[in-house]
Amino acid sequence: MSGLDELYQQIILDHAKARHGEGALSADAAHAERFERNPTCGDEIRLRIAIDGAHVDAVGWEGQGCSISQASASIVGQDVPGLTREDAQLRVDAMRRMLRTRGEHDDADLDLLGDASAFEGVAKFPMRVKCAMLPWVALEDTLRQVTARD
Amino acid sequence: MSGLDELYQQIILDHAKARHGEGALSADAAHAERFERNPTCGDEIRLRIAIDGAHVDAVGWEGQGCSISQASASIVGQDVPGLTREDAQLRVDAMRRMLRTRGEHDDADLDLLGDASAFEGVAKFPMRVKCAMLPWVALEDTLRQVTARD
Amino acid sequence: MQHQTIAPDALDRIRADFPELAEQVQGHALAYLDTGATALRPTPVLDAERVFAQTRTAAVHRGAHTLAALATVAYEEARERIAAFVGADADEVSWTQNATDALNMIGLSLARAQRGPHEQLVDLGPGDVIVTTEAEHHANLLPWQDLAAATGATLRIIPVDDDGVWTADDARAAIDERTRVVAFAHVGNVTGLVAPVAEVVAAARAVGALTVLDACQSAPHIALDLHALDVDAAAFSSHKMLGPGGVGVLYLRRALGLALPPARTGGSMITTVTLEGAEWMPPPQRFEAGTQAVTQVVGLAAATEYLDAVGLDAIAAHEHALGQRLVDGLATIDGIRIVGPQPGQERAGLASIVVDGVHAHDVGQLLDAQGVAARVGHHCAQPLHRRLGVAATTRASTYLYTTEAEVDRFLDAVSGVRAYFGVGR
C-alpha cells in the first residue's frame, strides 16, 4: 500500500462522503458546543453534544474541510453517541497517542478506535494530523464543558 | 611613511592643537552659521562666517571631535578668511575631489588647498572622510546661505 | 511579442545552480511549483553570503576599524545595487524584516505622523479614506485596517468579480476626493492578475492620495522601474527573488521618506539622543533601527546580479509561456475552475484552481505524493477566497528555473485528482 493509500484508506474516503452526524443536533438540543478551526488550511467544525447522565447521548456537527477532517468528524458522529463520557475521552486520548506520539500507541488503542484506527497512516503526514484531530479536539472541549458544570 | 602617518601628518596634529579660528566669531558678528554633526562618531562643529561684499571677512567655529575634524576646522579658520566667496567654494570643491573621488584630483587641487592638502591620505580611510569634510560642508552651507540672500 | 526567453541549455545551467531541485520527494524528483511562497536559493547567492560572513562580519555604520569599514562599503554597495534593480535611488530603499514589515512600517509611520510634531504629509482622520482591494494578501490588508482603526479613517475596498479580477474602472469608482492612500498588489498572489498601475496611480494623483505598491509578486519576475511607475511607496521580499529570508525592502519616494517619522527607533537611526527625545537621521537609515541583516542584504544583491545575468525580460518571457501553458492545460481538464484572468487573458506565471468536489488540501496531498510541490490553502487571502466561495485553492507558481515538464507533471497530477477521490465519475 503506497503512503498515499495508507492516508486515504477507502474507509476514510467513504466516511468523508457519509458524513455521519452532520446536522444531527440543533443548538437548542445540545448541552455543549465547540467551534474549532485549523488556521493553516482553513478546516473548521462546529461540534455539539447532548448528555444523558454519564453517557453521551448524541453528537452533531457542521463543518467544512479536507476529506481527513470530514471523515474524522463522521467517525465521531458514528461512534461516540452511546459511549460513556469517560469512554469518549479515552478515545480522544487514544487518537492523540496514535497521531502525535509516533508509535507509542498499541493494538489495544487500535481496537478501541474502531473505524478511527484507519487514521493510523496520518501520523506519517505531520501536516495532516491537525485535520484528523480537529473533531476530537472539539469533542474533548465539549466533554470538559459538561464536566466543569457537573 | 606608514598608512597611519600619512593620515596623521605632523601638520594635521599641529593644527588639531592650534585650533585656528576657534571662538573667533560671535553669533552677533556673523552673517551665517551652520551646525554640522557626524552621527557615526559624534564629531560636531558650529561654524560662522562674516562677509564683506564678495569676500569672506572672518570665520569662527566651536566644536569637538577627533584630530582630523579639529585640524580641518583649524585650516578653514586659518585659510578661508580673506578669500573671495567664489574661491572659498573652489576649495570646498577641491577638498571633495581629493577625499571622495579616489584620485580624480590633480596637483592643481593640492596647490590650491595648501595645508589642507595634508588630508590627501584620508581618502584611504573611508570612515574618516566625513571627519575631514565636516567643517568644509558647514562652510559650504554658510556660503550658500549668504548667496541665497544676495 | 516577447521574443527573448530562456533557452533550454541556459535553463539546464540555471537548474544546476539550485541543489534543491535535485531533491527526491516521496520517491519522485521534486517539481517545485511553490515559488510564489518562497523561491529556492542558487549556489552563487549562498556563496556570496558565506564569503561575506567569513571575512567581513563586523558592525556597519558603527565601527571605525578596517573590517567595519569594509563591511559598511559592501553593505551600501549592495543597497545601490538593489535600488538600481527596481529603478530607485539608494536613499529611497530601507531594509525591513520582510515585505509585511515594510507595509506595516508605512502604516505605523503614517499613524505616528498624525500625532505630530513631524511634518504632516498625509492627513488621516474620520472621513478620510484608505483604499485597497478585495484580492489583497493579508499583508496588504491588515496594516490598513490597523491604520484606519488608529486614525479613525475609513477603509474602502475595491471589489473583485466572480473570478477575483478587478479593473481600472473598479479602482476609479472607489477613489474619491477624501482618498488619502491607495494600496494594491502589482501582481495578485492568488489570481496572477497584473494591476493597471498607471491608471490607479493617475486616479490617486488626481486627488492627492499616496500610492503604495505591494511588489512581492512583481519585483522577482518582471523588470521593475519604480520611478517610472510613479508610486510613492513599495514593498517586496528578498526570499521570493532568490535572496535569503529576513530581508524586506521598503521603498519610499524621497520626499515621502523625508516627511515620515520612523515606526521603530533605536540605534543607528539617530543623530542626537537625549533622555527626553531623539533626532532622526534622514532616510534610508531613519527606517533601519538596530543591527540590520547585513550578510543577507549582500546575499540579496548577489541575487539581483544573478537575475540580471539571466535577464529580467527573458525571465518574464519564460514565465509568461509557462503561465499560458498552465492555464491552457487546466482549461482542458474536467471539473477545474481557474481563479483570476481566464485563458487567453494576460496573467503572471502562476495559476490557482478549485477542483470541484475535492478539498484543496487533498489535492495538494495527491500532488505531493507525485513529487509536485504546489501550495494549497487560502494563500493569506481569506477575503478573496470568501468572495470566490471556497475555503482554499491550489496554486502552482513558476520561476526562472521551472520547466515545461514540471508544469506538465502538475497538469497530469491534477487530471487524476477527481478520479482518485471518487468524484465526478
Add this chain to the structure above:
Amino acid sequence: MQHQTIAPDALDRIRADFPELAEQVQGHALAYLDTGATALRPTPVLDAERVFAQTRTAAVHRGAHTLAALATVAYEEARERIAAFVGADADEVSWTQNATDALNMIGLSLARAQRGPHEQLVDLGPGDVIVTTEAEHHANLLPWQDLAAATGATLRIIPVDDDGVWTADDARAAIDERTRVVAFAHVGNVTGLVAPVAEVVAAARAVGALTVLDACQSAPHIALDLHALDVDAAAFSSHKMLGPGGVGVLYLRRALGLALPPARTGGSMITTVTLEGAEWMPPPQRFEAGTQAVTQVVGLAAATEYLDAVGLDAIAAHEHALGQRLVDGLATIDGIRIVGPQPGQERAGLASIVVDGVHAHDVGQLLDAQGVAARVGHHCAQPLHRRLGVAATTRASTYLYTTEAEVDRFLDAVSGVRAYFGVGR
C-alpha cells in the same frame, strides 16, 4: 570561584572554527575585540544554514507539501532549542528583525493595547510611569520615549554615578506606585555592569509593574534562565551570539503574550480575516507577521548548540578572566579612565575607556593600524556619554574565541596612544 574555563587546546580548536580570525588587517593578524557590536560566525553555524537553504527551503506553516512540512518541523525544533537555551518555553519566544525590533514590539504592542478592544494588562496614561536607566542602549530608551509620547505616560530615568554605574537602591528610589513598566539592560554594553536583576524585579513586582530585560549583552555570554529571573519580557539578538543577522528574539512570559495585541499584522499570524478585521493566533505566531528568517533561525539554533557544547559556564569564566585582565591592565596605563565598575569589582568581559586628551576616533585608528579591532563612538548610548562628560569612548569586548594575547595587544596599543598624539608628555 569559577573553576571550569576554556582550556588552551579547546581555545585553539574553537578559533579554527572562525575563519575571520585568520584575516590580516593593516598588515597585522586581526585581534577582534568588537564582539559587543557583533560576534563572528563559526563554520558549523554557516554549514547548518547552507545545508538547510539547499535542501529545506520552503514556506513554513503555510504549505502542505513534504518540503514545507520538513522545513516547518526544523523551524519549530529550532524554536524549542533557542527557548530552552534561555530557560523559556517555545510558545514564549517570537522572532523579530533584531533586538531593537523586539523592544519596539513590546512598546508598540503596549501602546496598541491601550486603544483596546484587547484585554488590557497594563494601563498607561498620564501619571503612569515607565522607568529605565541613564546607561541604556538607544534601543532600550527610544521605544520607551515613544511609548510615553503615545500614551501620555512619563518616562523616569534611574541615574548613574560618575562611572556610569547604577545600583538596586537607585532603582528602588525610581520605582513607585504609579510605575507600570521597568526596562533595563542585564549587562551594560558600555559599562559592563551586571544589573541587580532580582532586586529590580522584586521592586517592580511589588507595585505590579512589568519588567523588560534587554538581554543583548547577557544571553550570548552567561547561562540565562528567564523563568528563574522572573522577568515579563526580554530581548536579544542572534548576531551577537554566533548566529546570523536578521533574527531578534522576543521573549514574552506566556500570560503577557496572550494579553498583548500584535504590533504588526499580516500573513501567518491570523486565524480568521474578513474585510473588516482579523482574529490573531496565539503567541508565538501572533508576533510573527509575514515570512520569517527561517534559515537564520535554524542557524541560531546551531549557534546555541555550539555555545552549549563549549559550555556557558566555561565561556563566562573565560570572559570573566579576560575582563579582569583588561581592567587590571588598563589600570596600570597613565591617562586612562575606565568607565563602569572599577578594577576589583564585578564586570562583564568588556571595558570602555577614555584616553585623556585623545579623541576616541583617533584611539581607534591607532588600534586599527595595529590590527586591533575595537569599537569607538557613543555605542548607541549618548545620554550615558553625556553624563560621563565625553563624546565617545573606546571599547574592547571579548568572547569565547578571544585570547589573552589579543587582550594584551589591545593594552599595548592603548599604552602608545598618548605618545603618538603628543599628549601628556
